[in-house]
Structure formats: C-alpha cells, structure tokens
Amino acid sequence: MTDGHSEAETEPNATTDSATMTDDSEDELKTHSAGFESPPTGETIIEAEDVNVWYDDDRALEDISMAVPEHNVTAIIGPSGCGKSTFLRCINRMNDLIDDARVDGTLKLAGKNVYDEDVDPVALRRRVGMVFQKPNPFPKSIYDNVTYGLEMQGIDGDYDAIVEDALREAALWDEVSDRLHESGLELSGGQQQRLCIARAIAPDPEVLLMDEPASALDPVATSQIEDLIAELAEEYTVVIVTHNMQQAARISDKTAVFLTGGKLVEFDDTQKIFENPEHQRVEDYITGKFG
Amino acid sequence: MATDHADNTATVSRTRGIVFRYVLLVATLSALASLGLLLANVAVDAFAPFSADPSWYLVYLCTLVLPTLLVGWVLRRHELLVGGIEALFVPIGGLFGAGALFLLFEVLPFNVWFAWAVGIAVPLAIWLLSSVAGTSGRLRAGLTLIFGGVSLFGLPLVDVSTTGVLGPLVMGLPAYIQLKVYSIPNYYLTYLLTLALPVALLVGHQIRKRESFNAGLAATGLVAIASLSVLFQTVVYTYVALVLVVTVLVPAAWYWYTQWRDRPDDRLQFAFPATVLIGAGLGRLAIWALSISGPNSWVDLQFLQDAPTRYAESAGLNPALVGSLLLMVVVIATAFPLGVGAAVYLEEYAPDNGFTRLIQLNISNLAGVPSVVYGLLGLGLFINLGGMSGETISLFGRTITLSGMPTGSVLVGGLAISLLILPIVIISSQEAIRSVPDSLRQASFGMGATRWQTVKHVVLPRSIPGILTGTILAVGRAVGETAPLIMVLAASYSSSPPGGLLDKATALPLQVYSWAFEPDPAFRHGVLAAGVVVMIVVLLVINSIAIIVRNKYEARQQ
Amino acid sequence: MSSITSDLTTRTAKSPRERLARWFFFACAAISIVVTIGIVVVLVLGALKFFRSTGVALGMAPGDTVSLSSYLLEGKWTPGSEPQQFGLLAPLSATVMLMLGSAIIALPLGLAAAIYLSEYASDRMRSFLKPALEILAGVPTVVYGFFALVYITPLLDQLVPLGVGTFNMVSACIVVGIMIIPMVTSISEDAMNAVPDSLRQAGYGLGATKFDVSTTVVVPSAISGIASSYILALSRAIGETMAVAIAAGSQSTVMNPLNPVAYFSPNSPITAQMIQLATGDISAQGAAYHAMFALGLTLFVVTLAMNVVSELISSRYREVYR
Structure with a gap:
C-alpha cells in the first residue's frame, strides 16, 4: 500500500521561505516561536471534525471527531487495523504519500485546517514531528541525525547546543556524548529510538506524533521511552498510538479508543476510560474480552 | 493561538x-x-530513403501503412491486436528461418546434405521402429546409438576393402555416399525428400490427431507442396521455392488454421496479417506496373548474397553471414550444455x-x-596449446605431433566466444532455476524421487523458459x-564463406570492422x-525470439 | 517385513545414473575453474616469455624480449617499426584517458537516470525506460565504433574550433560512456531501491521535500552500491576494445589524461593495441607476439582488481540494512 517513493501532494506555488521558528538564543528553544502565546495547558491544539479516510474503496476511518489538548499525552488505543495509525498520519499529512488514500473532513492544527488548499504539507511537517514504530535513524552520524531536520528546515543556530539539548531531552546524551560522530546505526534498538525522538524534537515542533514507539523494543528500553514521554509533554503535545493498554494507562492524560471500522468510540480522561468507561464495547476491550 | 495562522x-x-526532476529526466533521455x-x-545512409520517388512512398502509404493502422486501431479496441501481430510473426519468422537455411546450404552443398540425411535416417528409423515395437527405453537408446554410430561414422578400425557391399559399413554412410555413389537426386528432389517429406508427414500426423482424416492428408500435403514449388520455377529456382513453401507457407498455414479452429471468437485478428500481406503485395504490384523507382538502398538482396569486393556497389556480406551462423552453431553447442549443467550443479x-x-x-x-x-x-590454449604445439610426444608406441586447432578457424573462434558468454549463461540459468518454487522440489522428494529425477522432471521443465531466454x-x-x-x-580479408568448422572464420x-577503415565515402x-x-x-531478431519465448512460456505457466 | 526393510535400504540415491548425473554437472561447473586457470597460465606464460629476465631462461632470444623496467617506465610504444619499443606508459595513458573520458559521460548521466527511475518515475515510465536503457548496452561495440567514426567525429569537427582528427579519443570516450550508462543505472537503482522506505518516511516526517529526501537520505544511504556500480562500469570501459580501435586510431602515444586538448588527438589504449598486434605482422615467437600477453596480463589484473574492489564495497556496506 505505501509507496513512499512518490509524493502525491499539491504543490503550492509560493516561493516564500519557510517560517522562521526560533531566534538564536538558547531560551527560545524552550518556548515556542515569537508571536505564539503560550496557552494555558488544556487548550485544544488539534481538532478533528468528521475526518474520514479511504484507501481506494475501503474506508479506514469513519467520522472521527476529537479535540486534543495542549501539553498533554493523548493515547490512541484499539485493536489492530482500526485506523489508529491512519489517524495519526492524517495530522501531519503523511497519508499524502500514499497514492490511494483519500481524506475527508477537517483537521485543525492550532485553529487552521491542515487540509486547506493553501497549506504546504512540507511546512506542516516542520511543526509536527513524528517517531515511527521501528527505529529508523539515518545511516549518518548521531550528530548528523539530530541536525538533519535543522538543515532541511534552514534553521540557524548553535547546532552543537541544539544537539545536546535534544539528546538530553531524549535521555540519550549521557550515553552518546563522547561518540557523536559514530553512526547512528551502531546504537542498540532502544538507543536508536531515543535518537529518533531527539531527531524529531530538535527542530522544536509543536506536536510530537508517536506511532507505537516502543513496540519494537525490549522491556527495559520500553520503560525508558515511557519515562521520557511524560517529560516530553511538558514541552510538546504528544499523541501516541499504542496497542499496549497498560502503557496507555500508565503514561497518558487522555485516551481515545478506536474500534473496528475506524470508529472513535470514546475519548476522555485516561482514568475515566480505564475505570469507568461509558460504552460497553470499550469496557469489553479494556477487560480483554476481545482485541 | 490566533497568530498561529501565519505559521500554518x-x-x-x-x-x-521541480528543476531537479526535469534535469534528471533530460539526463535520462539524453x-x-x-x-x-x-x-x-545509419538508417538514412543504409536505405537512402531520399533517393526514392515520392510517389513510391505515396503508394505504400495508401496500400500498406494506412490500412494497417486502421485495422490495427480497430483490433486494439477489440483487444485482438496482439494476436494479429503474432499471426504475422509466423510467416516473417519463417522467412528468417528460410534465410538461415539458405546460409546453411552454402556450407553444406546439397550432395553433402543428402548424404548426411541418409546417414541420420537409419538411426531415426531404428528409433521409431523400436518405439512402435515397444522395446524398453534402455534397449532402444542402445540400439539407436549403435546403429547410428555405425551408419554415420562406420567402423574405421576394420581393415576391409572399401568397395563392394561392405563399403558403407566401413566408411559410414555419409562418407560412402559422397565418395562412391554417383547418382543422387538433384537439388530439388533432395530437399523434397529431406525437408518436404518429413514436414508433410508431421503435418499429416498432427491433422490426423485433430480430425479423423489420416494419411490421405499427409499425401495431399506432400503433393501440394511439390506442385506448388514447381509452379514458381519461372520466378525463382524450384528448390528455393520449395524451401520457402516449407518454412513460410506451411507453418503459417498451420498456425492460422489451428488458431482459426481453436479460437473462433478471435478470427477477426487475421485481418491484420491479411491487411499487411495484401497491402504489401498490392503496393509492389502498383510500383511494378507504374515503374516507380524505389529507394536506392544499400541493403538489398544482392548485398546479402554477394561477397565483399573492392568496389562499393558490388560489395556484399554473404560470407560474414554464413560465418556468423556457423560460429553461433559452435557457440550454442558448447555454451548451452556447459552453462546449464554448471547452473544445475x-x-x-x-x-x-x-x-x-x-x-x-x-x-x-x-x-x-x-x-x-x-x-x-x-590463441594461447587452443591454437598454441600453451606453447606445446609442434612438440612430439609418444603414446602407446606411436609418436604424435601435437598440433593445435587451425589458426583463425571457426572452431577456435567459436570456442573462445562460447567461453566468453559461458558465465552469462550460467548466471541467467541459475536465476531461472532459483525461481522454481522450492515447494515443487519438496513435493517431488516427498514422493521418493531422487535428485536427478527431480531435476529432470520438475526443475528443468519449469525453468526452461528462463534458461532459453x-x-x-x-x-x-x-x-x-x-x-x-x-x-x-x-x-584477414576473406571473400568466401567458411566451408566447415576448420576453415577461416568470418563474422558480421x-x-x-574491416570495412570501417576504407576511406571511400x-x-x-x-x-x-x-x-x-x-x-x-539480426540482433533485433534474436532478441525478439527471446522475448517471444519468454512470453509464450510465461503465459503457459500462468 | 524383510521386503520392506530391503526396500528401505535400496540405494537409489547412489545408483550409477545418479552418480553419473552428479559428476556430469560437477564437471560443467568445474570447467569455469579450468577456464580461469587457463587464462592465468596462458597470460603468465606469454608474459614470462616477453620479459628479458624470465624469457631468456625459457629459451627466448634476448633480442626478442624486453626488460621489465623499460616496459614499465618507458613512454614509447612502437611495435610496428624498427627499433621496436614497448613502453607501457603510452597505451596505459590512453587507457586512463578512456576511463576518465567515459566516466565524465556515464557517471553523472547514469546516476541521474537511476535517481529518476528510483524516486521520481511512475510505473509506466519505468516500464518503458528500463528496457530502453538496456538497449544501450545491447548495441555491439563495433557499431558504437562505427557511430563514433562516421557520425560523431565529423560533428565534433564542425563544433570544435580547431577541428579534430579523423581518429580521436573524444568520440571514443563519448560512445564508450554511452555504452556503460546502463551498468551504472541498473546497479545504482537497485541500491537505491534497497534503501528502506522508513528512512524516506523519516525524512518526510521531518519536513524535508522530495528533493531533500532524494539527495540527502536516499543517495547517501545507497552510496556503497553507487560506488560499486561506478567501479564496475569503469572496469568495463577499460576492457572495451572495438569502439576505441575503430574510432581512436592505432598509434599509442604518451599523453596527459588530465589535459583536455589531448583528447582531440588519436591514441590507442591497451585493448586496442592488443588488437593491433594481432592484426599486424607478427612472427609467432617475437617480442610483438608476446607483448600481447604482457598487455593481456596487465589488463586482466587491473580489471580483476577493480571487480573485486567493487564486490567488496557493495557487500561490506550492504549489511547495513537487514
């Protein structure tokens, strides 16, 4: 299905530079770009309204509406094949890379529908970072992996400092600070995934999307990643897809439950979902009666 | 939040x-x-299209090109175009086959051909008789080998006078016939007996299987062939006509006949070859009737039939064609079995x-x-034997002078080229064999078949198309x-085709290469x-054969 | 019961027919080793008879041999005239010129085609372009030589202010370059296809454009395959004979491969010189005859080394993606 080789997206003709995101000062890294008022935690940053996705004639998502709050960890859980990753990939329009995919509905990032005609998907992905299921560092040095996004987006600054900060935030600095110029592929699985996290946050996106980031890792690495996620939410908004319910229960503030057919059945505070869900099907899923 | 709009x-x-993409495309296409x-x-230089009368083009445009395009377009709509083109390929392929045969006849004069045909007929008859009689495979193979060996090569160690009845036994039939038999059939009868007769029998046999007429049809076929070719004697030599009939007419008729009967829905596809052939014929007729001059092409029948000379007008490349053909015979005979064998191993x-x-x-x-x-x-191995050519050694009490193969002979050239392509044959055969699903092998082993049986009955048949391609x-x-x-x-410059494997080689x-240094424009x-x-x-023909083989077998395996 | 046991122990797998089949196939495969040994033996023997130090020991007349130092260090190669001289530097410089000249054409164009095919072309374009590019490799080398001599050289003569000779290296380099493009393209494209898609996804996810991803992720990740294709193609260019023999003349002269003007003159690389010696007036035991083997050995060693290096590069770095 995926054909990452082709990019079937609209090409807006404007030739303006990409939006400058940060000034040189280190402090700016910790806040968002100028002109962007830091809202109180809990305000909606991603809002989906009746989002439908089709792959050819198969419907993958049906009428998804949800509001993801700022600086929270929002988990999306559900049995396999019910559209969780598809929804995630709508947020940064990675689905555009798939020829057969068709998206309907509205998906707003900070109030602007990302599927509007004038939105450039490439510019969008500079605001929304992504970490994939299987760690996929580039065959470059650790340093170059982290700076890749900065180079692509034309971000100026003290790259050494940015790299250190990103690696610290990803809880990897201590382990690699003395070998930044070794290949990223030499690291263990868990380290590689943390490198991918560092790579994704180095350009300081607003939102961090994580597609089952720990599913390919061993338990020790998994718990390291989980510890990380809670801290990341202080800087970014994290939306994480996971098929591991316990993980969702452990780390998320809000949880969305997707069930078969690509339907969002319930979306609420994590505690409510796991202790006292509204829908019977959700309760059945949580208690393991199916899925 | 509101200020985020600008960012998004x-x-x-x-x-x-975009520039990059187009630069890449241009580079690729350049x-x-x-x-x-x-x-x-090259085409303009070789065919000299501008030397023709414009009306020559007009005639063919009207009789051939436009009707073909029209019919082709119609057939495409009905998805019959491919079948129509295939139907046209058969006579065209037959034409090239006839050409190859004529080249071969230059190497094997008809009397040699006749002699060897007789020599081969004996073991063939033994094989057929023993098949009919139902003898076991091993006995049949043994008998055929023995009789074949004797009839083809004789018994050289027997010291008997070569005259008289025992002559053929000692010398082998082909040699005997060439040397001792003075009355043999002429050109026409030779090819009639050796080519037309088997083909007619084959056709008759196939028809007997499909319908319930039998030998009557074979006989009819034979007579028809004989009479048809005699008719042509005012236009071409009768034996040329006979060969053309056997290689072009009969296969085409057979293919069209079977397609017509087997696929009644697709009968429309024959409009394509019909249009092309009739159109070409009409065009030729019109050109002849109106005396229009065609292009003064350098590529014509004379070019293919004559030997190279000093003069551009009369130069031809016939010896090179024969030479290439003989070389390919050597190459295929060596590289194919060795290559496939190595791949199997x-x-x-x-x-x-x-x-x-x-x-x-x-x-x-x-x-x-x-x-x-x-x-x-x-050069070093086959001709000079690693420097040992000319040395004498003694073996079994006799002194033998080692001599390598003749310099520049077809045999040496062919062997050298066959070693050159051997790795290619091995690698592509390996790929073909590898593509046979392992489950088939497992099934065969599971039934208690041995390795060789599996290779012979399961792996090779399945991988033959890839190997052939x-x-x-x-x-x-x-x-x-x-x-x-x-x-x-x-x-060195040679103006006559090689007469055998040990003669000087020439090739296309x-x-x-030798013509390239002539300064005359x-x-x-x-x-x-x-x-x-x-x-x-020639290359196009060879590659098309490969593609056709691959497509035909791929379709069959589906 | 016993009949079953005896059935079970029947040695069908070791029957004579099986053994015969196995040995036949083994012999076919072993022929390849014999061929290699044959090549090495023939070349080495001939080369030994060429060089003075070993040739004399093998019974050659000293006048029919050449010293190793003059072979390696001298710059005049005149086997056809008296006195005969056999300085390798002359044909070697022509070989290097051929390699560089064809590299300039084939390496950029071949890589460009590979990137286009792998990253940009639609399936339809790919199904048309790939076989079309293979046709470039299917044209016989004599035909390329003919093209160079009869069409490209006159064209160059008109374009270049000072004109070029009838025989020149530029035309030869152009056609040899065109000839080896398919090698570069097909191997590089395979290498680029082998780059896992997740890497491209990671690039896109970080806000890179397609151009960025192709140039900063895919090509660097496939670099070992690309390098290997370059070396293989160049080794093929070095071994190319007929096109240069026809288009670039029969005289070897020492020239500077880095001097662009040198390419407008004729020159004859190692391969074409071997042909020259074979078609020239050679007595079977003279220096000119054995010079062919010395050249052949040089050529064989160089191309073998290049092929081995190419294989090493591609296999060593291929393990990166599992």
Missing part, C-alpha cells in the same frame, strides 16, 4: 525540486536520444561450502573479464563480439552503414 500557511519552495539520432543516421547439487562459493565467485569474476583476454585464451540473449551478445575473433587471428562484426556511408543495419536487424 507558510510554504516551502519547490522550485529546486543517452537514448543520442542513440536514436545515431540509428536514424550450483543450484541443485552443490553443498554450501567454501569450494562452491569459490566457483560462484570465479564465475562472476569471469563475467567481468574483457573479451580480448578470451581471445588470447583461444537467458541463452538466446547471450547468443545475441555473442553475435556482436569481434575482439576474440581478431585475437585468434581470423581477421569482423566484416564491419561510398563505403563508409553506404556499404558500412548497410552492414551495421544488417547486424542490428
């Missing part, structure tokens, strides 16, 4: 990407375009150890050795190889261009 509508410049231009230049029998890896590595290295080096191998493509490569031939000293690329832009065009056509 930023766009990233794509001009770099080499193809250059080749196209060069080929166009590597894929089916070889243990996974260092020695096998060494062989595999060795083969890929050999594939990268330049062709000149293979020529040197031929790879071999045919390798032969296409071999046709174009010149350097090994030059290195085995075959490069060699001829082109008529040679360079005329004869040389024509030679290049002929080479390209």
Whole structure:
C-alpha cells in the first residue's frame, strides 16, 4: 500500500521561505516561536471534525471527531487495523504519500485546517514531528541525525547546543556524548529510538506524533521511552498510538479508543476510560474480552 | 493561538525540486536520444530513403501503412491486436528461418546434405521402429546409438576393402555416399525428400490427431507442396521455392488454421496479417506496373548474397553471414550444455561450502573479464596449446605431433566466444532455476524421487523458459563480439564463406570492422552503414525470439 | 517385513545414473575453474616469455624480449617499426584517458537516470525506460565504433574550433560512456531501491521535500552500491576494445589524461593495441607476439582488481540494512 517513493501532494506555488521558528538564543528553544502565546495547558491544539479516510474503496476511518489538548499525552488505543495509525498520519499529512488514500473532513492544527488548499504539507511537517514504530535513524552520524531536520528546515543556530539539548531531552546524551560522530546505526534498538525522538524534537515542533514507539523494543528500553514521554509533554503535545493498554494507562492524560471500522468510540480522561468507561464495547476491550 | 495562522500557511519552495526532476529526466533521455539520432543516421545512409520517388512512398502509404493502422486501431479496441501481430510473426519468422537455411546450404552443398540425411535416417528409423515395437527405453537408446554410430561414422578400425557391399559399413554412410555413389537426386528432389517429406508427414500426423482424416492428408500435403514449388520455377529456382513453401507457407498455414479452429471468437485478428500481406503485395504490384523507382538502398538482396569486393556497389556480406551462423552453431553447442549443467550443479547439487562459493565467485569474476583476454585464451590454449604445439610426444608406441586447432578457424573462434558468454549463461540459468518454487522440489522428494529425477522432471521443465531466454540473449551478445575473433587471428580479408568448422572464420562484426577503415565515402556511408543495419536487424531478431519465448512460456505457466 | 526393510535400504540415491548425473554437472561447473586457470597460465606464460629476465631462461632470444623496467617506465610504444619499443606508459595513458573520458559521460548521466527511475518515475515510465536503457548496452561495440567514426567525429569537427582528427579519443570516450550508462543505472537503482522506505518516511516526517529526501537520505544511504556500480562500469570501459580501435586510431602515444586538448588527438589504449598486434605482422615467437600477453596480463589484473574492489564495497556496506 505505501509507496513512499512518490509524493502525491499539491504543490503550492509560493516561493516564500519557510517560517522562521526560533531566534538564536538558547531560551527560545524552550518556548515556542515569537508571536505564539503560550496557552494555558488544556487548550485544544488539534481538532478533528468528521475526518474520514479511504484507501481506494475501503474506508479506514469513519467520522472521527476529537479535540486534543495542549501539553498533554493523548493515547490512541484499539485493536489492530482500526485506523489508529491512519489517524495519526492524517495530522501531519503523511497519508499524502500514499497514492490511494483519500481524506475527508477537517483537521485543525492550532485553529487552521491542515487540509486547506493553501497549506504546504512540507511546512506542516516542520511543526509536527513524528517517531515511527521501528527505529529508523539515518545511516549518518548521531550528530548528523539530530541536525538533519535543522538543515532541511534552514534553521540557524548553535547546532552543537541544539544537539545536546535534544539528546538530553531524549535521555540519550549521557550515553552518546563522547561518540557523536559514530553512526547512528551502531546504537542498540532502544538507543536508536531515543535518537529518533531527539531527531524529531530538535527542530522544536509543536506536536510530537508517536506511532507505537516502543513496540519494537525490549522491556527495559520500553520503560525508558515511557519515562521520557511524560517529560516530553511538558514541552510538546504528544499523541501516541499504542496497542499496549497498560502503557496507555500508565503514561497518558487522555485516551481515545478506536474500534473496528475506524470508529472513535470514546475519548476522555485516561482514568475515566480505564475505570469507568461509558460504552460497553470499550469496557469489553479494556477487560480483554476481545482485541 | 490566533497568530498561529501565519505559521500554518507558510510554504516551502519547490522550485529546486521541480528543476531537479526535469534535469534528471533530460539526463535520462539524453543517452537514448543520442542513440536514436545515431540509428536514424545509419538508417538514412543504409536505405537512402531520399533517393526514392515520392510517389513510391505515396503508394505504400495508401496500400500498406494506412490500412494497417486502421485495422490495427480497430483490433486494439477489440483487444485482438496482439494476436494479429503474432499471426504475422509466423510467416516473417519463417522467412528468417528460410534465410538461415539458405546460409546453411552454402556450407553444406546439397550432395553433402543428402548424404548426411541418409546417414541420420537409419538411426531415426531404428528409433521409431523400436518405439512402435515397444522395446524398453534402455534397449532402444542402445540400439539407436549403435546403429547410428555405425551408419554415420562406420567402423574405421576394420581393415576391409572399401568397395563392394561392405563399403558403407566401413566408411559410414555419409562418407560412402559422397565418395562412391554417383547418382543422387538433384537439388530439388533432395530437399523434397529431406525437408518436404518429413514436414508433410508431421503435418499429416498432427491433422490426423485433430480430425479423423489420416494419411490421405499427409499425401495431399506432400503433393501440394511439390506442385506448388514447381509452379514458381519461372520466378525463382524450384528448390528455393520449395524451401520457402516449407518454412513460410506451411507453418503459417498451420498456425492460422489451428488458431482459426481453436479460437473462433478471435478470427477477426487475421485481418491484420491479411491487411499487411495484401497491402504489401498490392503496393509492389502498383510500383511494378507504374515503374516507380524505389529507394536506392544499400541493403538489398544482392548485398546479402554477394561477397565483399573492392568496389562499393558490388560489395556484399554473404560470407560474414554464413560465418556468423556457423560460429553461433559452435557457440550454442558448447555454451548451452556447459552453462546449464554448471547452473544445475550450483543450484541443485552443490553443498554450501567454501569450494562452491569459490566457483560462484570465479564465475562472476569471469563475467567481468574483457573479451580480448578470451581471445588470447583461444590463441594461447587452443591454437598454441600453451606453447606445446609442434612438440612430439609418444603414446602407446606411436609418436604424435601435437598440433593445435587451425589458426583463425571457426572452431577456435567459436570456442573462445562460447567461453566468453559461458558465465552469462550460467548466471541467467541459475536465476531461472532459483525461481522454481522450492515447494515443487519438496513435493517431488516427498514422493521418493531422487535428485536427478527431480531435476529432470520438475526443475528443468519449469525453468526452461528462463534458461532459453537467458541463452538466446547471450547468443545475441555473442553475435556482436569481434575482439576474440581478431585475437585468434581470423581477421584477414576473406571473400568466401567458411566451408566447415576448420576453415577461416568470418563474422558480421569482423566484416564491419574491416570495412570501417576504407576511406571511400561510398563505403563508409553506404556499404558500412548497410552492414551495421544488417547486424542490428539480426540482433533485433534474436532478441525478439527471446522475448517471444519468454512470453509464450510465461503465459503457459500462468 | 524383510521386503520392506530391503526396500528401505535400496540405494537409489547412489545408483550409477545418479552418480553419473552428479559428476556430469560437477564437471560443467568445474570447467569455469579450468577456464580461469587457463587464462592465468596462458597470460603468465606469454608474459614470462616477453620479459628479458624470465624469457631468456625459457629459451627466448634476448633480442626478442624486453626488460621489465623499460616496459614499465618507458613512454614509447612502437611495435610496428624498427627499433621496436614497448613502453607501457603510452597505451596505459590512453587507457586512463578512456576511463576518465567515459566516466565524465556515464557517471553523472547514469546516476541521474537511476535517481529518476528510483524516486521520481511512475510505473509506466519505468516500464518503458528500463528496457530502453538496456538497449544501450545491447548495441555491439563495433557499431558504437562505427557511430563514433562516421557520425560523431565529423560533428565534433564542425563544433570544435580547431577541428579534430579523423581518429580521436573524444568520440571514443563519448560512445564508450554511452555504452556503460546502463551498468551504472541498473546497479545504482537497485541500491537505491534497497534503501528502506522508513528512512524516506523519516525524512518526510521531518519536513524535508522530495528533493531533500532524494539527495540527502536516499543517495547517501545507497552510496556503497553507487560506488560499486561506478567501479564496475569503469572496469568495463577499460576492457572495451572495438569502439576505441575503430574510432581512436592505432598509434599509442604518451599523453596527459588530465589535459583536455589531448583528447582531440588519436591514441590507442591497451585493448586496442592488443588488437593491433594481432592484426599486424607478427612472427609467432617475437617480442610483438608476446607483448600481447604482457598487455593481456596487465589488463586482466587491473580489471580483476577493480571487480573485486567493487564486490567488496557493495557487500561490506550492504549489511547495513537487514
């Protein structure tokens, strides 16, 4: 299905530079770009309204509406094949890379529908970072992996400092600070995934999307990643897809439950979902009666 | 939050990407375009299209091109175009087959042909008789081998006078007939008996299987063939007509007949070959009737029939065609069995150890050795025997002088080229064998079959199309190889075709090479261009055969 | 019961027919080793008879041999005239010129085609372009030589202010370059296809454009395959004989491969010189005859080394993606 080789997206003709995101000062890294008022935690940053996705004639998502709050960890859980990753990939329009995919509905990032005609998907992905299921560092040095996004987006600054900060935030600095110029592929699985996290946050996106980031890792690495996620939410908004319910229960503030057919059945505070869900099907899923 | 809108509508410049994409496309197409231009230049030089009367083009446009396009377009709508083109390929392929046969006849004069045909007929008859009589496979093979050996080669060690009844036994039938028998059938009867008769019997047999007429049809076929070719004696030699009938008419008629009967829904596809043939015929007729002059093409029948001369007008490349044909016979006879055998070993029998890896590595290295080096191998090994040529050794009480193969002979050149393409044949055969699903092998072993039985009955039949395709493509490569031939000293000017494997070799690329240094522009832009065009056509034919083989078998395996 | 046991122990797998089949196939495979040994033996023997130090020991007349130092260090190669001289530097410089000249054409164009095919072309374009590019490799080398001599050289003569000779290296380099493009393209494209898609996804996810991803992720990740294709193609160019023999003349002269003007003159690389020696007036035991083997050995060693290096590069770095 995926054909990452082709990019079937609209090409807006404007030739303006990409939006400058940060000034040189280190402090700016910790806040968002100028002109962007830091809202109180809990305000909606991603809002989906009746989002439908089709792959050819198969419907993958049906009428998804949800509001993801700022600086929270929002988990999306559900049995396999019910559209969780598809929804995630709508947020940064990675689905555009798939020829057969068709998206309907509205998906707003900070109030602007990302599927509007004038939105450039490439510019969008500079605001929304992504970490994939299987760690996929580039065959470059650790340093170059982290700076890749900065180079692509034309971000100026003290790259050494940015790299250190990103690696610290990803809880990897201590382990690699003395070998930044070794290949990223030499690291263990868990380290590689943390490198991918560092790579994704180095350009300081607003939102961090994580597609089952720990599913390919061993338990020790998994718990390291989980510890990380809670801290990341202080800087970014994290939306994480996971098929591991316990993980969702452990780390998320809000949880969305997707069930078969690509339907969002319930979306609420994590505690409510796991202790006292509204829908019977959700309760059945949580208690393991199916899925 | 409201100020976020500005950020979200930023766009990233794509001009770099768009420019890059087009630069890449232009770069990719540039080499193809250059080749196209060069080929166009050769075609213009070889066919001299501008020397023709414009009305020549007009005639063919009306009788051939436009009707064909129209019919083709209609057939395309009905999805019958492919079938129509295939139906046309059969007579055209037959035409090339006839050409190959005529080249072969230059090497084997009809009396030699007749003698060998008789010699082969004996074991063939033994084989058929024993099949009918139901003797066991081993006995049948043994009998055939023994009788075949004696009839073809005689019993050389028997010291008996060669006259009289025992003559054939001692000398072998072919030699006896050539030397001692003075009355043999003429050209026409020879080919009638050796070509037309078997074909007629085959056709009759096939028809008997399909319908319930029987030998009557075979006889009818034979008579029809005989009478048809005699009719042509005012236009071409009767034996030429006979060969054409056997290679073009009969296969085409057979193919069309079977397609007509088997696929009644697709009968419309015959409109295509009909249009092409009738259109070409009508066009030719019109040109002849109206005396319109066609292009003064360098590529004509005379070019294919004559030997090279000093004069551009009369130069031809016939010896080179014969030479290439003979070379390919040697190449195929050596490279095909050796290559397939090696591939079978590597894929089916070889243990996974260092020695096998060494062989595999060795083969890929050999594939990268330049062709000149293979020529040197031929020179040093086959001709000079590693420097030992001319030395005498004593064996079993007799002194034998070692001599290598004749310099520049077809045999040496062919062996050198066959070693050159051997790695290619091995590698492509390996790929074909590897593509046979392992589950089939497992099924065979599960039924208690041995390794050889599995290879013979399961693996090879399944991989034959891929093997054939790879071999045919390798032969296409071999046709174009010149350097090994030059290195085995075959490069001197020769104006007659090789008469046998030990004669001096000539080949198409060699001829082109020797013509390349003639300064006369008529040679360079005329004869040389024509030679290049002929080479390209030969290559196209070979590659088309490979593609057809692959498609036919792929369709069957589906 | 016993009949079953005896059935079970019947040695069908070791029957004579099986053994015969196995040995036949093994012999076919072993022929390849014999060929290699044959090549090495023939080349080495001939080369030994060429060089003075070993040739004399093998019974050659000293006048028919050449010293190793003059072979390696001298710059005049005149086997056809008296006195005969056999300085390798002359044909070697022509070989290097051929390699560089064809590299300029084939390496950029071949890589461009590979990137286009792998990253940009639609399936339809790919199904048309790939076979079309293979045609470039299927044209016989004599035909390329003919093209160079009869069409490209006159064209160059008109384009270049000072004109070029009838025989020159530029035309030869152009056609050899065109000839080896398919090698570069097909191997590089395979290498680029082998780059896992997740890497491209990671690039896109970080806000890179397609141009960025192709140039900063895919090509660097496939670099070992690309390098290997370059070396293989160049080794093929070095081994190319007929096109240069026809288009670039028969005289070897020492020239500077880095001097662009040198390319407008004729020159004859190692391969074409071997052909020259074979078609020239050679007595079977003279220096000129054995010079072919010395050249052949040089050529064989160089191309073998290049092929081995190419294989090493591609296999060593291929393990990166599992």
